[in-house]
Amino acid sequence: MNDLIYILDLAGTLVFAISGASTAAEKKFDLFGATVIAFVTAVGGGTLRDMMIGSTPVGWMKDINYLIVIAVAVLLTSFFRKKILKLRRTLFLFDAIGLGLFTVLGLQKTLALGLSPVVAIIMGTVSAVFGGVTRDIITNEVPLIFRKEIYATACILGGTVFWLLQYSIGTNYWNLSIAILLIIVIRILAVVKKWSLPTIS
Amino acid sequence: MNDLIYILDLAGTLVFAISGASTAAEKKFDLFGATVIAFVTAVGGGTLRDMMIGSTPVGWMKDINYLIVIAVAVLLTSFFRKKILKLRRTLFLFDAIGLGLFTVLGLQKTLALGLSPVVAIIMGTVSAVFGGVTRDIITNEVPLIFRKEIYATACILGGTVFWLLQYSIGTNYWNLSIAILLIIVIRILAVVKKWSLPTIS
Amino acid sequence: MNDLIYILDLAGTLVFAISGASTAAEKKFDLFGATVIAFVTAVGGGTLRDMMIGSTPVGWMKDINYLIVIAVAVLLTSFFRKKILKLRRTLFLFDAIGLGLFTVLGLQKTLALGLSPVVAIIMGTVSAVFGGVTRDIITNEVPLIFRKEIYATACILGGTVFWLLQYSIGTNYWNLSIAILLIIVIRILAVVKKWSLPTIS
Numbered sequence: 001m002n003d004l005i006y007i008l009d010l011a012g013t014l015v016f017a018i019s020g021a022s023t024a025a026e027k028k029f030d031l032f033g034a035t036v037i038a039f040v041t042a043v044g045g046g047t048l049r050d051m052m053i054g055s056t057p058v059g060w061m062k063d064i065n066y067l068i069v070i071a072v073a074v075l076l077t078s079f080f081r082k083k084i085l086k087l088r089r090t091l092f093l094f095d096a097i098g099l100g101l102f103t104v105l106g107l108q109k110t111l112a113l114g115l116s117p118v119v120a121i122i123m124g125t126v127s128a129v130f131g132g133v134t135r136d137i138i139t140n141e142v143p144l145i146f147r148k149e150i151y152a153t154a155c156i157l158g159g160t161v162f163w164l165l166q167y168s169i170g171t172n173y174w175n176l177s178i179a180i181l182l183i184i185v186i187r188i189l190a191v192v193k194k195w196s197l198p199t200i201s
Numbered sequence: 202m203n204d205l206i207y208i209l210d211l212a213g214t215l216v217f218a219i220s221g222a223s224t225a226a227e228k229k230f231d232l233f234g235a236t237v238i239a240f241v242t243a244v245g246g247g248t249l250r251d252m253m254i255g256s257t258p259v260g261w262m263k264d265i266n267y268l269i270v271i272a273v274a275v276l277l278t279s280f281f282r283k284k285i286l287k288l289r290r291t292l293f294l295f296d297a298i299g300l301g302l303f304t305v306l307g308l309q310k311t312l313a314l315g316l317s318p319v320v321a322i323i324m325g326t327v328s329a330v331f332g333g334v335t336r337d338i339i340t341n342e343v344p345l346i347f348r349k350e351i352y353a354t355a356c357i358l359g360g361t362v363f364w365l366l367q368y369s370i371g372t373n374y375w376n377l378s379i380a381i382l383l384i385i386v387i388r389i390l391a392v393v394k395k396w397s398l399p400t401i402s
Numbered sequence: 403m404n405d406l407i408y409i410l411d412l413a414g415t416l417v418f419a420i421s422g423a424s425t426a427a428e429k430k431f432d433l434f435g436a437t438v439i440a441f442v443t444a445v446g447g448g449t450l451r452d453m454m455i456g457s458t459p460v461g462w463m464k465d466i467n468y469l470i471v472i473a474v475a476v477l478l479t480s481f482f483r484k485k486i487l488k489l490r491r492t493l494f495l496f497d498a499i500g501l502g503l504f505t506v507l508g509l510q511k512t513l514a515l516g517l518s519p520v521v522a523i524i525m526g527t528v529s530a531v532f533g534g535v536t537r538d539i540i541t542n543e544v545p546l547i548f549r550k551e552i553y554a555t556a557c558i559l560g561g562t563v564f565w566l567l568q569y570s571i572g573t574n575y576w577n578l579s580i581a582i583l584l585i586i587v588i589r590i591l592a593v594v595k596k597w598s599l600p601t602i603s
Binding site: 253317319320 | 449
Binding site: 030032036047051054056057058061062064067 | 453454455456458515517518520521524554555598
């Protein structure tokens, strides 16, 4: 189980780093800027989560593989830049996958510290969205989280389902996979079907 | 005493959450966006304070009542939106009350950790203003803290008075109430009388 | 050795605080705004580093001298404002010196916690650049770190040289001085010679 979580965490880091590096490439940042944005997108959410729950030094500092994965993502994006940018949908897909992975992993880590399920769902969502929010602010985009389509709401729904499954039948591969897929599917459908939430007014 | 502090902390959370939700309503954010902004406005300052002084997991995570109060604030704002927005002064008043409450409570918490009074006054001010600064940045307003009127300066003055009272006569209900009222009154007078600080030039 | 590090840390705080206060003076912020910006520029990087590596309460809280140095910087800037602003190169020089000092000191502190050299170089760079990034965001400048010239790259190069020296010949005054000077010189040459990095495209 822990092996699977570790691999999924590296996978989430990879897809978010590619999403960050591609945004930087699109905006013509230099190589250093692209690396910074890939790094911030990939580790920003987990870093804020770890600082808030008091799990320091924060996660990526304790295992060099996270930094290696980010470097690989920047190199991949440099080499296949044209292909990646042509497939803007791919970019969006990477973001959706990262969203699913990081929500569930962040939720899991917060629960493991003994904090309440509602807090865990919030921290899962923070883990998943904060890197992307920072990427959008740095590159001067309107943060995805505040666009009309459903974004963080997908994390909250998927996180809630994950916790309900885990609470009723215990932690296992199926819960994890179902919740991650659910978030990815909601996010994709939200964009394809143009789902949105009502405004407060 | 601790009961009073707890109730004041929940009251500060409520008024800041209403202030955040109302700003979101004014800017036509969707329900999720409004909840995020209410949440960030209410807990942003305390979260940054707790991360800086090393009191983690941060405060609101350990007691579900903070999240409940924020949910209530969002619901109240949804139902009474028109009335709240009509009374723009009410909004400003909520912000001033939150400012007074959070300055004194943040100062108190920092002192209790054994840090120096100057640091405690700074951290009281950070607790009080950072949530609002984040709200203003997210909703694209010029942060209140950098407008011409006296804002954080009110926190610093009130915080200093609180510490002087506490140092000379010990912690009691009166110190707490006097300092909180002082901050609210300075803030209101600053806006009504258009007080401002000299520029550095 | 520890005395030297302490003095260099206060010196870095002074130059960054002057750089922050001068930017504020140029933009006509009031005295409080100038103090906030001087403070954020001077302690922002170290604060983020300390929160991430879990060294809390963060550094400046434990020693009043940091706050005194910042107050002195604001006063100096107020009195000699015209002279400082006339010499815009001085401002740039202060920023370069702070960059060199804080990179090496942040790196050192992270290594001392037992974290890996790559992480230490990243955290040295974060210590050096985050204060300035926040200053630029607050005062609405394009962050220096994302301008075409070499900025954080100077920190990374100097930090790497520092670690190589320390790893091969142990910590001593020379390593420290060489690495700090190297960062300052790279930064100055980068601006004078208009060095830049290739873009990812």
